[in-house]
Amino acid sequence: MSSKLLANLNEPQLTAVTLPHTSALILAGAGSGKTRVLTTRIAWLLTTGQVSPSGVLAVTFTNKAAKEMLTRLSSMVQVNVRTMWMGTFHGLCNRFLRMHWREAGLPQTFTIMDTQEQLSMIKRILKQNNIDDEKFPAKQLSWFISSAKEEGLRSNAVEAFDEYTRKQVELYQLYEATCQREGVVDFAELMLRCYECLSKFEALREHYNARFRYILVDEFQDTNTLQYKWLRLLAGPNTAVLAVGDDDQSIYGFRGAKVANMQRFEHDFAPAKIIKLEQNYRSDGSILEAANALIRNNNGRLGKELWTDQGHGEPIRVFQGYSDGEEAAFVLDSVKAAMNDGVPLDDIAILYRSNAQSRVFEHGLFNAGIPYRVYGGLRFFERAEVKHAMAYLRLINNPEDDNALLRVVNFPPRGIGAKSIENLQQVATATGVTLWQAACSGGAGSRAQVPMAQFIGLIEGMRIATKGLALPEIVRHLLDASTLKALYVADKDGQDRVENLEELISAADNFLRETGGVIHIENFDGSISESDDPMSAFLAHASLEAGDTQAAEGRAALQMMTVHSSKGLEFDYVFMTGLEEGLFPHDNSLNDDGGLEEERRLMYVAITRARKRLHFSYAQMRMLHGQTRYNVPSRFLDEVPAALLKWLSAKPKNLLAMEPHAPLSGDSSGRNLSSFAASIGSASRTDSGFRIGQQVSHAKFGHGVIINADGSGKNVQVEVNFVDHGIKRLALEYAKLTAI
DNA sequence: ACCAGAGCCCTTTTT
């Protein structure tokens, strides 16, 4: 297997995969084989014995990307992936904190709050402190707190120069105290705690610094300040950090991502090499040309131009509709035509800037009986009924969790109304205890005395009854004992919810089977122990990985999503809709600086999703938020060369037919690299004591790594990838290589 | 205590 590892990589890809033990930055354009490079790099490091799985840390942003990496890696090498630190930033921090909860100052059973829960906690705090929520909206506060944390700032470190900010900081402080009292953490807290813990405990930091020989970061352009600082802390003097990213695809500036981290990386990590992956294997030439032309309008790019040897392909089809309805009809007709041509529905995507735009298309598709799938709705673990069930689970795990208690203390209704809960909160605030503690001491007032005692009895009864049971059985018991399921069974509209609750039992079962419900802990002495706490693990899983939007993926369906959620995906046919000023670029984006450029990168992402056929469309008039708007075509349409566009609607513009073009650029001479790749694995050790993966030094070429060897005796030739001189083939007898 | 109808806002989103 491993002999084929390096086959069919192009030159820059090969260089990146076989880099010596140094830090490097890879500028990977859309569709240039970024994930392949990352996974092959890890596989290569492992098979050549340069590092053991436990010495690798590979980090991504989404669970999907992490999973993809893991799947691809396991198909390349046989390796115990459990000892490898591969996952999302937050997932890895969670793993760290489960091991080092003492040092981090957290209870062992700490639970993770998602955004909804964070918001409700803030609302609670506002109410308890009689703060005008018109003046301090909860949403804005949660943004304030998360942003501060993502800059690495605790409440006492935020500088406040005005009264308003001072009040926000004060509330941030209250929020911190509440989290600590209840033993819960939000997403940003996972990162910040982990970061603080590492910076505070030198021994801990040194351990991980020495352990991680290689750190690989995916989608580096999306890292925020804290994530960058975290990486710097984890990387020791002998850690090689490989950052892979694309500044042109940075579309999360609005939530704190800093493209500038790519420049900072050049400064702080002194990468020996910056490698550009510019050959695109996804899209036809005209699509890439459009993308290149558009993005050229941005300033301060790191500079990168996509090319393909696949030929020009078709022009981009453009349609102007009179109304959003007419635009939808155009898309619908085109989809039908594509279906007739045998294009699978999964290979067709409708993209839009904002979620509200999906409805017209959904309507049309529904009436036409075309199956479709909308991304970005409520996910499984975010559904109310599932949240309720999980709240019971959380209370068994940690009754001090106020969010969980409030969610179910009167659901299903059991006679504990708003007034009683208010009493309870008053007592809790006054005495500085959690709601559960307040409830246990009768804080809900005399009216609620009996029902509250019953509730406490219910939770404790559940804990006793489920002790020792397997996770799915625990869930099943909770659903019955809480009468949650019965409530929905009795509701004639509750069918879906009952199904989701039953699905939750399956989810617990799957989770147990896939992970064993166990968190692996590697101790300082290298031994491995397991934290056998399936419940905490499952709760973390539910928060960190909220699950798919739609559980059943089953049959083929047309894909509908925002441009943001399309990043990383690709389709044969792409319909980029709603190309109107105000919508895309969005009005609200024009206010913040760099906003327009981020919108343009968004458009760049949209264009580069298409493999074969790309459609642009817009409407002169549309209904949005219950109001009719008249829009002019997006400026982005003008930024694509007219020669690449084919107007389908009667638009007073040139109707240029495409001239067949020569391939865009780049040479396709492509050295056959597979020949020397073939011997990796089989001849991984030469007679002379050098081996594949060996770090070497050469008088003239400097620092490098052996990536291949063949011949025997005096005729051994080695292939070395030098940091500064690239890949060289040398005769071992004469080359005077020194092992380092 | 609980439910039903009226008013209000509204990019993008993963963890």
Added chain:
DNA sequence: GGGCTCTGGT
């Protein structure tokens, strides 16, 4: 247009 909060009636 739709999801969420607030208010008033039972």
